[in-house]
Amino acid sequence: MSMVEGRPKRQEVRERVVVRFAGDSGDGMQLAGDRFTAATAAFGNDLATLPDFPAEIRAPAGTIGGVSAFQIHFASRDILTPGDRPNVLVAMNPAALRANLGLLDRGATIILNEDAFTVRAIQKAGYTSNPLEDDSLDAFAVKRVPMTSLTQAAVEALEDVTTRDAQKSRNVFALGLISWLYDRPLDHTEAWIEEKFAKKPHVAAANVAALRAGWSFGETSELIDVQVSVPAATDVPPGTYRNVNGTQTTALGLIAASTASGLPLVLGAYPITPASELLHELSRHAKLGVRTVQAEDEIAAASIALGAAFGGSLGVTSTSGPGMDLKTETIGLAVMLELPMIIIDVQRAGPSTGLPTKTEQSDLLQALHGRHGESPIPVVAASTPGQCFDAALEAARIAIRYRTPVILLTDLFLANSSEPWKIPDVGELPGIDPHLRTKPSGPDEPFLPYSRDDDLARAWAIPGTPGLQHRIGGLEKADLTGAISYEGPNHQRMTDLRAAKVAGIEVPDVEVHGDEDATLLVLGWGSSRGAIRAGARRARESGAKVATAHLHNLNPLPENLGDVLRSYDRVLLPEMNCGQLAMVLRAKYLVDIESYSRVEGRPLFAPEIEQAILERTS
Amino acid sequence: MSTVETTYTKADFQSDAETRWCPGCGDYAILAAVQGFMPELGIPPEQIVFVSGIGCAGRFSYYMDTYGMHGIHGRGPALATGLATAREDLSIWVVTGDGDALSIGGNHLIHALRRNVPVNILLFNNQIYGLTKGQASPTSERGKVTKSTPFGSSDAPFNPVSLALGADASFVARTLDKDKKHLAATLRAAAAHPGASLVEIYQNCPVFNDGAFAELTDKDHAALNQIRLVAGEPVVFGPEDRRRAVVHGADGDLAIVDLAAADEASIVVHDPTRENPALAFALSRLASHPDGPTPIGVFRDVERHVYASDTPPPAVPSAEQLDGLLHAGDTWTVA
Numbered sequence: 001m002s003m004v005e006g007r008p009k010r011q012e013v014r015e016r017v018v019v020r021f022a023g024d025s026g027d028g029m030q031l032a033g034d035r036f037t038a039a040t041a042a043f044g045n046d047l048a049t050l051p052d053f054p055a056e057i058r059a060p061a062g063t064i065g066g067v068s069a070f071q072i073h074f075a076s077r078d079i080l081t082p083g084d085r086p087n088v089l090v091a092m093n094p095a096a097l098r099a100n101l102g103l104l105d106r107g108a109t110i111i112l113n114e115d116a117f118t119v120r121a122i123q124k125a126g127y128t129s130n131p132l133e134d135d136s137l138d139a140f141a142v143k144r145v146p147m148t149s150l151t152q153a154a155v156e157a158l159e160d161v162t163t164r165d166a167q168k169s170r171n172v173f174a175l176g177l178i179s180w181l182y183d184r185p186l187d188h189t190e191a192w193i194e195e196k197f198a199k200k201p202h203v204a205a206a207n208v209a210a211l212r213a214g215w216s217f218g219e220t221s222e223l224i225d226v227q228v229s230v231p232a233a234t235d236v237p238p239g240t241y242r243n244v245n246g247t248q249t250t251a252l253g254l255i256a257a258s259t260a261s262g263l264p265l266v267l268g269a270y271p272i273t274p275a276s277e278l279l280h281e282l283s284r285h286a287k288l289g290v291r292t293v294q295a296e297d298e299i300a301a302a303s304i305a306l307g308a309a310f311g312g313s314l315g316v317t318s319t320s321g322p323g324m325d326l327k328t329e330t331i332g333l334a335v336m337l338e339l340p341m342i343i344i345d346v347q348r349a350g351p352s353t354g355l356p357t358k359t360e361q362s363d364l365l366q367a368l369h370g371r372h373g374e375s376p377i378p379v380v381a382a383s384t385p386g387q388c389f390d391a392a393l394e395a396a397r398i399a400i401r402y403r404t405p406v407i408l409l410t411d412l413f414l415a416n417s418s419e420p421w422k423i424p425d426v427g428e429l430p431g432i433d434p435h436l437r438t439k440p441s442g443p444d445e446p447f448l449p450y451s452r453d454d455d456l457a458r459a460w461a462i463p464g465t466p467g468l469q470h471r472i473g474g475l476e477k478a479d480l481t482g483a484i485s486y487e488g489p490n491h492q493r494m495t496d497l498r499a500a501k502v503a504g505i506e507v508p509d510v511e512v513h514g515d516e517d518a519t520l521l522v523l524g525w526g527s528s529r530g531a532i533r534a535g536a537r538r539a540r541e542s543g544a545k546v547a548t549a550h551l552h553n554l555n556p557l558p559e560n561l562g563d564v565l566r567s568y569d570r571v572l573l574p575e576m577n578c579g580q581l582a583m584v585l586r587a588k589y590l591v592d593i594e595s596y597s598r599v600e601g602r603p604l605f606a607p608e609i610e611q612a613i614l615e616r617t618s
Numbered sequence: 619m620s621t622v623e624t625t626y627t628k629a630d631f632q633s634d635a636e637t638r639w640c641p642g643c644g645d646y647a648i649l650a651a652v653q654g655f656m657p658e659l660g661i662p663p664e665q666i667v668f669v670s671g672i673g674c675a676g677r678f679s680y681y682m683d684t685y686g687m688h689g690i691h692g693r694g695p696a697l698a699t700g701l702a703t704a705r706e707d708l709s710i711w712v713v714t715g716d717g718d719a720l721s722i723g724g725n726h727l728i729h730a731l732r733r734n735v736p737v738n739i740l741l742f743n744n745q746i747y748g749l750t751k752g753q754a755s756p757t758s759e760r761g762k763v764t765k766s767t768p769f770g771s772s773d774a775p776f777n778p779v780s781l782a783l784g785a786d787a788s789f790v791a792r793t794l795d796k797d798k799k800h801l802a803a804t805l806r807a808a809a810a811h812p813g814a815s816l817v818e819i820y821q822n823c824p825v826f827n828d829g830a831f832a833e834l835t836d837k838d839h840a841a842l843n844q845i846r847l848v849a850g851e852p853v854v855f856g857p858e859d860r861r862r863a864v865v866h867g868a869d870g871d872l873a874i875v876d877l878a879a880a881d882e883a884s885i886v887v888h889d890p891t892r893e894n895p896a897l898a899f900a901l902s903r904l905a906s907h908p909d910g911p912t913p914i915g916v917f918r919d920v921e922r923h924v925y926a927s928d929t930p931p932p933a934v935p936s937a938e939q940l941d942g943l944l945h946a947g948d949t950w951t952v953a
């Protein structure tokens with residue numbers, strides 16, 4: 001408990017809190033959010049985060065287009081989403097306030113940098129009157145903190161510190177203040193600052209001074225009269241944890257697949273938002289043997305992955321949006337060659353350039369069907385930042401075991417948002433045996449590259465294997481020999497074999513959670529898992545009976561899915577597209593699935609799912 | 619492992635797939651020359667890979683008893699780049715055509731050359747689309763009448779050697795399907811070169827563009843028009859009674875003059891190892907089209923950084939390394 005000359009501040013305990021840091025893209029909001037997240041994770045809360053970047057790299061400072069935000073949801077119980085409506089908004093300038101005000105409920109707290117509300121800055125943000133003076137903020141608890149001048153005062157006595165250094169430390173002042181507000185110790189953050197600026201001691205000193213000044217302000221100022229504590233979560237399974245976003249786990253899953261299969265990892269990629277982050281992440285691990293190639297275009301990126309696969313590597317290509325269109329031709333070749341290959345689509349809002357920094361799930365039908373000819377492909381979708389690890393491993397397992405390209409669908413929301421992740425035990429990861437052919441099956445027996453095993457996977461021999469030289473290509477293959485064949489009946493047979501192989505892939509049954517006597521099932525796929533589960537949990541608190549299920553394998557679908565769907569009176573399917581999975585399932589199972597579709601460039605929120613459930617259960 | 623050195627013969631490189639080119643196609647001669655040359659490399663067939671694109675030339679990979687991939691239109695260099703990234707131990711050859719390499723695959727070609735990927739690219743240039751039955755290609759001359767250009771092509775053609783030099787290719791050569799010896803010598807030089815090599819092979823398509831290279835290959839004209847580039851030799855050509863020389867002119871230009879009239883000091887002495895590609899480029903510009911004196915041979919053969927030569931080949935992380943990676947950064951333990 002903190003004390004001000006014997007006068008205690010009010011303390012409040014809350015189960016969960018959502019804080020949003022917002023400022024100009026140059027204000028360091030991502031860093032403040034990141035550090036607050038690290039301290040919160042170390043403290044023992046469950047959490048989920050979501051950064052929100054501006055689309056323009058260098059939008060003019062102080063404008064709405066240049067606002068960057070970072071949201072964190074943390075709690076003393078397990079949580080499922082980065083939160084919808086912030087309890088506290090930290091606004092570093094008028095533009096940040098204006099851009100984020102719509103997210104707040106009445107009564108929410110706004111902590112703003114009063115110094116930034118100059119006449120010019122207010123105009124730049126597009127306000128016609130000063131929001132601090134008119135009645136537009138009446139519904140909120142507004143805390144006006146002169147952050148710039150307080151930071152300046154805190155650091156000016158330090159040696160070698162310039163006004164610029166002081167300016168750049170404002171975000172750390174805000175971080176100190178929020179750390180006090182939620183009773184997070186500073187030692188974790190201070191240690192990080194010392195390490196990060198070890199070579200620039202004056203910058204480290206300025207940051208530590210600003211951080212402590214923010215904390216002290218919270219403790220001493222009468223402006224903020226309550227300190228909130230969110231106790232550590234107690235329902236967390238034992239284990240070692242780290243905070244990860246979906247990009248990191250996708251990369252880790254791919255590297256784990258390399259270890260598990262004994263196939264070196266080669267990534268071909270072309271810069272594109274938001275998938276570039278995966279290229280960056282994997283490029284950092286060259287020392288471990290991971291190879292990344294920044295290709296001349298998306299087509300080459302896919303071809304490099306396939307060429308590497310032909311050579312016996314785990315070939316991976318990653319992209320977003322229009323990049324997926326360009327890779328299609330190579331994916332078709334991979335279908336014909338029957339070589340393992342992973343195509344990662346970090347989905348963003350389309351069509352065309354669309355909203356490159358906003359999330360969507362609208363590439364599902366493209367992943368399932370977007371190629372010429374009959375070219376079935378397994379499709380796997382990740383559901384949470386941590387689950388991207390399992391999804392990447394699953395994609396690799398299918399690709400290698402069945403010799404097929406696999407599309408792994410993630411999205412921008414998964415790639416950027418983070419959550420604590422229980423680090424898996426390497427010894428318990430399943431092995432993936434590539435079953436490479438190493439010698440002819442008998443003397444004078446010709447190698448048959450299109451002979452198949454029980455899974456219908458074809459025989460795979462890589463260059464360098466003596467006696468197994470063979471040629472493969474995009475022309476239709478004769479059964480068994482792989483020679484060119486223009487025969488109609490052979491084409492029928494090969495088309496059927498390729499389809500049967502993919503249809504026969506072993507995938508786990510879909511699991512149903514929730515009330516046994518529910519008549520409504522909410523089915524989801526991809527990143528909406530958290531919102532659906534949280535929405536259902538809230539609806540249950542209001543007395544609704546509801547079950548939920550989530551798909552990770554979209555082709556082939558789990559064998560029990562038809563029975564599951566048919567055992568409910570109503571099935572609701574929320575998706576960030578115009579009902580793509582709903583269409584597929586209606587066609588396949590003849591079940592009257594209701595679609596809940598939103599394409600607003602944001603993740604689905606728990607309250608809207610709760611509402612949709614309540615409307616269908618009462 | 620056997621210590622006996624195995625020797626290979628042409629037959630070791632002949633697959634049993636039936637060749638399907640039109641009778642008289644220049645591709646047959648090239649295939650025979652390549653199969654005949656392969657044993658010289660002393661590399662076992664399983665260590666050799668032929669990657670091809672789409673077009674008549676694309677079928678080439680099926681006919682070599684090595685590993686092979688018949689890829690997609692224009693993407694041969696990109697597929698080969700992936701293979702070269704994965705496997706530094708292989709001898710990789712790309713077979714492509716003028717449409718494949720210079721039209722739909724132009725981007726991949728220039729980037730493979732820029733990166734200096736260790737692959738040998740054989741560009742069969744017949745100045746026409748053959749497999750799709752006779753449309754103008756990016757090397758067809760202006761005015762060419764084809765099915766897609768019934769009133770004559772209005773587009774200017776590429777000169778593949780100029781293009782490759784512009785992309786800073788470290789090895790660029792031109793040879794002829796009909797000159798077995800020159801073809802084999804050129805392949806030999808390409809194979810010996812570290813990094814990417816581009817070999818343009820003038821290839822006759824008797825069906826859709828017959829005689830496109832007659833000025834260089836017909837008995838009557840060959841001696842007159844072939845400018846054979848030989849390292850260390852002055853660039854002179856033509857029959858005894860009509861010797862001509864390539865000489866330095868004004869502004870870095872080259873000119874063709876009668877040898878008798880040439881000032882000896884101004885005659886170009888060929889040096890493919892010259893770092894500066896300007897002279898090689900000027901040589902490539904002597905003929906905008908093979909209808910008169912045209913240089914053949916190695917234009918450029920220089921050493922520069924080879925793709926991925928400073929990184930170890932891709933490897934599989936050990937379980938310990940993976941465990942370390944999974945636990946990197948801030949971690950905490952819940953008991």
Ligand code: SF4
Binds near residue numbers: 674
């Ligand atoms: S069309 Fe021309 S290039 Fe093609 S196979 Fe026939 S002759 Fe050869």
